[in-house]
Amino acid sequence: MAETARRPDHRYGNRPTMKDVAARAGVGLKTVSRVVNGEPGVTPDTERRVREAIQALGFRRNDSARVLRKGRTASVGLVLEDLADPFYGPLSRAVEEVARAHGALLINGSSAEDPDREQELALALCARRVDGLIVIPAGDDHRYLEPEMRAGVATVFVDRPAGRIEADTVLSDSFGGARAGVAHLVAHGHRRIGFVGDRPRIHTAAERLRGYRAAMEDAGLPVDDAWVSLGSTEPARVRDAVAAMLAGPEPVTALFAGNNRVTVTAVRELAGRTRPVALVGFDDIELADLLGITVIAQDAAALGRTAAQRLFRRLDGLHEEPRRVELATRLVPRGSGEIPPA
Amino acid sequence: MAETARRPDHRYGNRPTMKDVAARAGVGLKTVSRVVNGEPGVTPDTERRVREAIQALGFRRNDSARVLRKGRTASVGLVLEDLADPFYGPLSRAVEEVARAHGALLINGSSAEDPDREQELALALCARRVDGLIVIPAGDDHRYLEPEMRAGVATVFVDRPAGRIEADTVLSDSFGGARAGVAHLVAHGHRRIGFVGDRPRIHTAAERLRGYRAAMEDAGLPVDDAWVSLGSTEPARVRDAVAAMLAGPEPVTALFAGNNRVTVTAVRELAGRTRPVALVGFDDIELADLLGITVIAQDAAALGRTAAQRLFRRLDGLHEEPRRVELATRLVPRGSGEIPPA
DNA sequence: TAGGCCCTGGACAACGTTGTCAGGGGCGTG
DNA sequence: CACGCCCCTGACAACGTTGTCCAGGGCCTA
Numbered sequence: 001m002a003e004t005a006r007r008p009d010h011r012y013g014n015r016p017t018m019k020d021v022a023a024r025a026g027v028g029l030k031t032v033s034r035v036v037n038g039e040p041g042v043t044p045d046t047e048r049r050v051r052e053a054i055q056a057l058g059f060r061r062n063d064s065a066r067v068l069r070k071g072r073t074a075s076v077g078l079v080l081e082d083l084a085d086p087f088y089g090p091l092s093r094a095v096e097e098v099a100r101a102h103g104a105l106l107i108n109g110s111s112a113e114d115p116d117r118e119q120e121l122a123l124a125l126c127a128r129r130v131d132g133l134i135v136i137p138a139g140d141d142h143r144y145l146e147p148e149m150r151a152g153v154a155t156v157f158v159d160r161p162a163g164r165i166e167a168d169t170v171l172s173d174s175f176g177g178a179r180a181g182v183a184h185l186v187a188h189g190h191r192r193i194g195f196v197g198d199r200p201r202i203h204t205a206a207e208r209l210r211g212y213r214a215a216m217e218d219a220g221l222p223v224d225d226a227w228v229s230l231g232s233t234e235p236a237r238v239r240d241a242v243a244a245m246l247a248g249p250e251p252v253t254a255l256f257a258g259n260n261r262v263t264v265t266a267v268r269e270l271a272g273r274t275r276p277v278a279l280v281g282f283d284d285i286e287l288a289d290l291l292g293i294t295v296i297a298q299d300a301a302a303l304g305r306t307a308a309q310r311l312f313r314r315l316d317g318l319h320e321e322p323r324r325v326e327l328a329t330r331l332v333p334r335g336s337g338e339i340p341p342a
Numbered sequence: 343m344a345e346t347a348r349r350p351d352h353r354y355g356n357r358p359t360m361k362d363v364a365a366r367a368g369v370g371l372k373t374v375s376r377v378v379n380g381e382p383g384v385t386p387d388t389e390r391r392v393r394e395a396i397q398a399l400g401f402r403r404n405d406s407a408r409v410l411r412k413g414r415t416a417s418v419g420l421v422l423e424d425l426a427d428p429f430y431g432p433l434s435r436a437v438e439e440v441a442r443a444h445g446a447l448l449i450n451g452s453s454a455e456d457p458d459r460e461q462e463l464a465l466a467l468c469a470r471r472v473d474g475l476i477v478i479p480a481g482d483d484h485r486y487l488e489p490e491m492r493a494g495v496a497t498v499f500v501d502r503p504a505g506r507i508e509a510d511t512v513l514s515d516s517f518g519g520a521r522a523g524v525a526h527l528v529a530h531g532h533r534r535i536g537f538v539g540d541r542p543r544i545h546t547a548a549e550r551l552r553g554y555r556a557a558m559e560d561a562g563l564p565v566d567d568a569w570v571s572l573g574s575t576e577p578a579r580v581r582d583a584v585a586a587m588l589a590g591p592e593p594v595t596a597l598f599a600g601n602n603r604v605t606v607t608a609v610r611e612l613a614g615r616t617r618p619v620a621l622v623g624f625d626d627i628e629l630a631d632l633l634g635i636t637v638i639a640q641d642a643a644a645l646g647r648t649a650a651q652r653l654f655r656r657l658d659g660l661h662e663e664p665r666r667v668e669l670a671t672r673l674v675p676r677g678s679g680e681i682p683p684a
Numbered sequence: 685t686a687g688g689c690c691c692t693g694g695a696c697a698a699c700g701t702t703g704t705c706a707g708g709g710g711c712g713t714g
Numbered sequence: 715c716a717c718g719c720c721c722c723t724g725a726c727a728a729c730g731t732t733g734t735c736c737a738g739g740g741c742c743t744a
Contacts, residue, residue, distance in 0.1 A: 015493045017700055028724035033702060041722060058489030063469040064415065065700035067406045068729050075449075075470075084435040084643075086428050086628065093426040096452055105466065107417075107449045110438055124447065127405040128417075147400030151357045264629060271632055286428065287606065287629045290613055301426070359730055370694040375732060383692060407730035410699050689742085698733085704726085714717085 016057040025053035036061050067129065075099075076132040076311060077125030078108040079118055087260055087283060087300050088136070091158070094304030095134060102312050104131065113202075115139025126153055132311045134158055134304075140201065142167075154314035158307040160203040161324070168314070169324045170307040172298040174204045174282070177329030178211025179218075181280040181296045182256050184331060186219045189341050190254040190278060194227045194245040196238060196266060197258030205230065208258050208282055227252055238265040246277065253341035254278035260285050267293060267336075278339040284332065294337025297330045358399040367395035378403050409471065417447045418474040418653060419467030421460055424452050429602055429625060429642050430478070433500070436646030437476060444654050446473065455544075457481025468495055474653045476500055476646075482543065484509070496656035500649040502545040503666070510656070511666045512649040514640040516546045516624070519671030520553025521560075523622040523638045524598050526673060528561045531683050532596040532620060536569045536587040538580060538608060539600030547572065550600050550624055569594055580607040588619065595683035596620035602627050609635060609678075620681040626674065636679025639672045 018032040025032070027046060034042050035050040042050075053059075067073045076099050080088045096106045107125060111118035118138040122145060125133060132154035135142070140163035149155050149167070156168040185193050195212045198205035209230065216223050226248075229241035242265075245252045255270075255277060257263040263281030270277050281288075284297035306325060360374040367374070369388060376384050377392040384392075395401075409415045418441050422430045438448045449467060453460035460480040464487060467475060474496035477484070482505035491497050491509070498510040527535050537554045540547035551572065558565050568590075571583035584607075587594045597612075597619060599605040605623030612619050623630075626639035648667060 019700080022724095029700095030702080030724055030726095031722085034723090037702085043722070046722080058493065060465070060469055060490070060493075062410075062471060062700055063466075064406060064409045064471050065729090066702075068404075068410055068700080068731090069702045071729080073406065082435065083425070083438065084432040086431065089428065089431040090426040092450070093424065093452060096425065096450070105449055105451065105470070107447055108438075109447065110435060123402070124405075127402055128447070129404060129406050148402070151400065151402075267629070267632060285629065287609070287627065287633060290609060290633060291629060361730080364694095371730095372695085372732080373693060376693090379732085385692065388692080404730055407699090408732075410701090410730080411732045413699080685744100687742105687744085689740105691738105691740085693737090695736085696734085699731085701729085703728085706723105706725090708721105708723085710719105710721085712717105712719085714715100 015062070016059045017062070018059070021050065021053045021057060021059050024057060025049045072131055073129050074103055075105040075107055075128070075130050076134065076308075077122070077128075077130040078106055078134045078136075079111055079121050079125070080108060080136040081113050081138060082110050083108065084110075085260075086286065089300075091136075091300040091304035094301040095308040098305055098308035098312065102315075104312075111136075111138040113138045115141075119144055123148075131315055132156070134307050134311060135162070136160060137162060137203075139163065140203075154311050156307045156311045156314075158303055166322045168307075168310050168322045170303055170310065171324070171326050172204070172303060173326045173329055174207035175211040175214070177282060177296040177298065177331075178208035178256065178258075179215045180211075180329070180331050181282065181294075181337070182212050182215035183218065184294070184333070184337055185254045185256065185278055185280055186215060186221070188254075188278065188338055191221055191341070192224070192227065192250060192252045193221075193254045193256060194229070194242075194252035195256050195258065196229045196241050196245075196262050198230070198233055198262070200230050205258055212256055233259065233261040233265075235265045235268075238262050239269045242266050242269045246273070246275075252277070254280075254339075257281040259283050263293065263295070267291065275342050276339050277342070278337055280337040288332075289334060292335030294334045295332050297332050299327065299330075302327055357404070358401045359404070360401070362399060363392065363395045363401050366399060367391045414473055415471050416445055417449055417470070417472050418476065418650075419449045419451070419464070419470070419472040420476045420478075421451050421453055421463050421467070422478045423455050423480060425450060426452075427602075428628065433478075433642040433646035436643040437650040440647055440650035440654065444657075453478075453480040455480045457483075461486055465490075473657055474498070476649050476653060477504070478502060479504060479545075481505065482545075496653050498649045498653045498656075500645055508664045510649075510652050510664045512645055512652065513666070513668050514546075514645060515668045515671050516549035517553040517556070519624060519638040519640065519673075520550035520598065520600075521557045522553075522671070522673050523624065523636075523679070524554050524557035525560065526636070526675070526679055527596040527598065527620055527622055528557060528563070530596075530620065530680055533563055533683070534566070534569065534592065534594045535563075535596045535598060536571070536584075536594035537598050537600065538571045538583050538587075538604050540572070540575055540604070542572050547600055554598055575601065575603040575607075577607045577610075580604055581611045584608050584611045588615070588617075594619070596622075596681075599623040601625050605635065605637070609633065617684050618681050619684070620679055622679040630674075631676060634677030636676045637674050639674050641669065641672075644669055 021032045022029045035047050099106045109121040115138050126148045134156050136158050137160045142162045142165045158170045161169050200206045231237050257266045260283035281295045284295050364371045364374045377389050441448045451463040457480050468490045476498050478500050479502045484504045484507045500512045503511050542548045573579050599608045602625035623637045626637050
């Protein structure tokens with residue numbers, strides 16, 4: 001039979017389309033489009049008929065199709081390390097608020113600190129044709145984004161710089177913060193200060209280590225290799241590292257912790273000891289005030305906000321050299337950093 | 343001139359399309375599609391030519407267009423309250439992991455506890471044609487989702503039940519948790535126990551209050567209206583509430599805090615006092631172990647994981663009555679809940 | 685050697701929307 | 715009364731992809 005009705009091959013569970021609405025309202029397709037988009041040039045009476053049909057059918061515009069036609073998706077992507085980390089929640093939220101103010105949705109993904117996964121995610125977002133991309137790098141080579149950026153995907157890197165590529169970047173002053181934190185310990189009389197940090201291929205970790213070394217050098221203090229421990233932030237590893245620095249005949253009298261996770265574990269480890277050990281941690285932590293933990297605080301929300309604002313300025317057509325912004329950190333003394341050497 | 347070339351009206355910053363790739367490789371459009379999608383029926387030699395062209399042009403498939411054709415977007419939406427809240431970060435991350443295992447992306451949105459914003463977000467996600475939707479309700483009427491659900495959008499509610507609509511729901515046992523927490527205080531000798539909670543229109547807040555009352559009644563204890571305070575979780579309000587309960591001739595000797603934010607503020611307020619007051623809080627908190635805060639812990643990640651698994655089972659075609667799952671809570675004694683009455 | 689089958693490749697329509705353009709009707713003005 | 719203008723309205727193409735279907739060529743078999 002020649003007339004087997006040509007049935008569409010999928011249909012979203014049979015959602016009504018503008019065509020259906022048009023048929024029901026007895027108007028043209030384009031008129032429905034006009035009503036839905038609030039475009040002028042529709043009689044109040046026609047508009048009412050269309051709205052009734054929309055109601056009756058439960059029609060909702062398919063933004064996927066719209067995107068295809070318009071070329072902008074009104075969405076931005078955010079690739080971060082781990083949404084469950086209390087540092088990234090506020091950052092993501094800040095990005096979301098800026099996006100919302102610009103009428104855009106946010107798609108985020110966690111790289112779990114895996115460069116391959118970062119790339120996979122970022123490219124998947126590009127395939128979705130996000131208008132812009134904010135990336136907290138896990139890897140150190142971002143040339144894979146070059147074609148995307150050339151094709152017009154605005155891209156901003158946050159928290160850590162991009163690798164082998166020029167792009168807008170928003171950072172915290174890790175070097176300066178760590179230097180100030182260690183100097184604070186020095187000022188309170190410490191001469192043997194330990195540093196427990198994350199893997200040094202992570203830019204912030206390397207910078208903080210550099211800040212530590214700079215502060216020690218500023219004070220004319222030597223740095224014993226045994227005082228420096230870099231590696232994963234696994235609690236077990238950090239505990240071992242702390243324990244090692246506190247053992248032996250010449251133990252450290254103070255610790256600088258390279259990020260929030262290290263700080264938490266270090267506090268737990270120190271809590272079990274009798275001899276007081278001074279501690280300054282990078283990143284603020286909830287309840288740190290009650291525990292009296294001195295920290296170098298960075299403003300995660302400000303990082304996200306700044307990056308997002310930059311992104312949307314690019315999307316609004318800003319055309320200038322990529323810029324690198326460093327946000328200041330803040331020393332918050334709360335007791336643990338003011339303990340004198342034992 | 344009749345021949346002014348018809349220029350496309352937008353172009354994504356001029357991204358190459360399959361057509362461009364086909365032209366460059368000297369093959370047909372569909373052949374490119376086959377290569378990109380790993381479909382069979384392409385000679386190795388042809389495939390190589392296509393891949394070279396893709397490389398040379400920096401082509402990346404436009405998933406927006408793909409979605410339009412295929413009907414599935416491979417993305418799910420999550421509407422939560424506030425991504426910056428340490429409770430929701432892990433929940434969102436757990437959803438993301440399940441989605442990733444199913445090859446889907448996650449689009450997040452924060453409702454800021456505003457029902458209108460919740461609706462706006464959820465419907466925007468539907469317009470993007472997410473395959474499924476996970477909602478942590480801010481409002482108490484979700485009939486607006488009925489057309490969407492009928493149209494095939496799988497929907498699961500988490501943490502709080504849906505309002506005026508039947509749908510899959512995953513909850514923590516707020517009632518039982520609060521009841522157990524208050525019973526714990528009673529077991530340690532307390533008879534005057536205060537309850538500081540969130541606004542009662544929030545389902546979990548109401549349930550926890552109910553649990554509190556049940557535990558008091560179980561123990562045959564009266565509840566003075568002055569011991570119950572419900573309202574925003576603003577620190578100022580919570581501090582005032584706590585202060586009020588501790589003032590007067592017959593102050594409470596123990597407090598039950600209705601959620602993580604209340605707990606944090608209560609701990610801060612109690613820290614400034616000399617007379618010890620027992621405290622049990624709902625939700626676990628980072629570092630609560632060090633501060634010795636006894637809590638009723640709920641597993642945010644398990645909530646998210648369970649909900650997401652349910653969602654994808656629906657997407658895989660599961661067809662059965664909506665189900666309501668309640669996850670158990672866990673009492674974690676750490677000291678503050680075991681303080682005897684002063 | 686003819687017939688049939690498989691393998692490769694391409695033309696075409698369709699997904700649901702928006703931009704362009706042209707037509708028709710009403711109304712004001714000369 | 716006629717002309718022209720403006721306001722509504724709808725037909726049509728296009729966005730970039732995938733599903734369907736058909737054509738051509740090579741190879742195997744009878």
